[in-house]
Amino acid sequence: MLSKVVIPVAGLGTRVLPASKAIPKEMLTVVDKPVIQYVVEEAIAAGFKEIVLVTRSGKNAIEDHFDHNYELEAELERKQKVDLLNSVRHILPAGVSVISVRQPKALGLGHAVLCAASVIGKDDFAVMLPDMLIDNSQTTGDMTSMVAAYQGSGLGQIMVEGVPEEQVERYGIVDCAGISIQPGESTDIIGMIEKPKAAEAPSNLAIVGRYILPARVMEILQHTTPGAGGEIQLTDALEALLQESKLQAYSMRGNLYDCGNKAGLIQANIAFGLQHPETKDAVQSFLKSL
Template identity: 70%
Template sequence: MLKKVVIPVAGLGTRVLPASKAIPKEMLTVVDKPVIQHVVEEAIAAGFREIILVTRSGKQAIEDHFDHHYELEHELARKGKHELRAAVNDTIPDDVEIVSVRQPQALGLGHAVLCASHVVGDDDFAVILPDMVIDNPDGNRDLTAMAKRYAETGKGQIMVESVPEDQVQRYGIVDCGGANVEAGTSAEIKGMVEKPDVADAPSNLAIVGRYILPARVMELLKTTKPGAGGEIQLTDALLELTEESPLEAYNMRGKIYDCGNKAGLLQANVALGLRHPETAEALKAFIQGLDV
């Protein structure tokens, strides 16, 4: 059963400087929760119960956020602010464990995942990039659907989204052999290309930072040589995996916001803020009154 998810949080957050100079980028907020909490809640909803943070020095605020703050909880209880106390206290359910491991050097996503190998062990696992917030307004979460597909087929899953064809050079693109992969469905991956030229792109399906993978990936990462940028790339290990067993691309239904850059973070705040009961009315009125 899928229980473990690896979330690499060791990045420097250069795309959101100066905000991330002293605050981990994962602790920047979307409405009333830090980005990392949105991501962890997504994983928990999909059934994962062991959250493995791959971290570094200066990121303690992430771990503290999911810990108890007894003085704050006591003060909120004393003032009768029980709903707010529950929001602070119940950041994760009692049956969920958060484990932290260190990435001593920034040597790529593949290296970050490999740093968690001793915790993952022989279990299949997921990888979630912490900057990406997925919005499924209907409540049918894409990661949950992807985990279900994995349970049904036993095939590794990589989440993708359809992007405009003239933007494929910005992303890692999957090759599904020309298959028409409808939103909410999966198709077998024939290959993967990192930031291809528009003319050479095998599809417009871009990898968006959600993976469900067999334990075998960890063994492959141990022998994966540095690739693009001199870093150990997860994609290189996945390409090697496809020679042994099939991987599928799951085409997401929701909307993804890259909160690792300023525009994406602002967009996520507007989109989710317009549905939050405490902010929706005031935010909508503010936007309608803008003279832009």
Template identity: 70%
Template sequence: MLNKVVIPVAGLGTRVLPASKAIPKEMLPVVDKPVIQHVVEEAVAAGMTQIILVTRSGKAAVEDHFDRNAELEQVLESKNKDALLASVRDILPAGVQLISVRQDEAKGLGHAVLCAATLTGSEDFAVMLPDMLIDTNSDTPDFQQMVSAYADSGVGQIMVEAVPPEHVERYGIVDCGGQQPAKGSSSPMHDVVEKPPREQAPSNLAIVGRYVLPARVMELLKTTAPGAGNEIQLTDAIKTLMQEGGDLNAFTMSGNLYDCGNKAGLLQANVAFGLKHPETAEELRSFLRTQKLDS
């Protein structure tokens, strides 16, 4: 059963400087939770019970966030602040284990994932990027749907979203044989290209930071040479898997994606999630109406 997810959190967060100078970018808030908590909750909802953080020095706050804080809990309990107590006590549900491994040098996403090889072993595993946040549009979140598609088919899944053609150079782009899969559905992948020039892109289907991968990918990463940006690319190992005849499907998401690794995406996520939060929705909606009228 798929239950392990690798979440690389070793990045420097340069796109959100100076906010990330002393605070890990994964700890920047979206409403009342850091981005990493939203992602871990998404993983747990999809059945992940072993959360593997690939981290580095200076990221202790990420691990600390998921630890118990006995002093804080005691203060909240003494003041009968039960809702707040529950919100800090139940960050990591019972039965879910969080493990950290170190990435000693920044060598790309593929290298970060490979750092977790001893923990995933011979099992299939998931990968989630912590700066990509998905606001679901259905009762069942996209990642949960994708994990279900893997369980039903036994085929690895990579989440994609159609992006404007002028943006394909920013992403890994998949080729589904000219098909444009419907939202919430999977389609066989024929190829994947890391950040292709617009005129060479096989489609506009961009990988959005959610993967369910066969164990073979971890083995392939061990011999994957540096690629784009002189880094070890996860997409290169995935490409090799397909060249070997391995099956992979592209799962098209239906929710809204926010790249919280940049300033605009982080602000957009706060607005979108703030409009759904019971404590902030009314005041935020009123404020936004005022701003619209003023503009």
């Protein structure tokens, strides 16, 4: 049974400065919710009950967001603003907990995941990056489908999406031996490389911030040396894992928005704003007027 998901939130958010100077990038809003809330809701919808935030100093706003604000709730209740009260009181459903651990230094995604080892223990677990927002409004949730693929095969799953050739150097890239994966399906990975040059990339299938991994990964991360950018890369640990067991690439169906950069955040606000009942008409009218 999968119940634990690691969400690394210790990043500095340099791609969205100056917005993230005093506000954690994960708390920047898409319509009326911070990005991190969408990601946590995605995890909960896929069946995860223990949300492990890997955080650092200056990120208390994230933990506060998932805690109760009794003064605010009492005021909304006094004014009988029921809908607003429910929107802040029930961010986390019953039975779901948020646990925080610290990453003392920014030493890479692999290091951030390793910081959660004491909470994960010997359980298989998921990793979800908090700035990668998936719109599954027209499809079955990709994270839910990836959990089903893991349960059916018993193999770790890594979510991928095809990207333009000029963008492969921004991502971890997987090698699936040239096999074309249909959206919503999985196939075996034979190799992967972190941020390769286009000429060295084995494919254009980019890892897009969703993983379901065996507990063994934590043991491998303890011995993973710094790689690209001088950081401990999760991709390097997964490449080592491939030497002893199989991993699969899951091809996503939804639309992905990288809210860790300015353009992606704006695009997400437009896409989700066109779906929200309170904003869709005004956003559509505004776009037509441009």
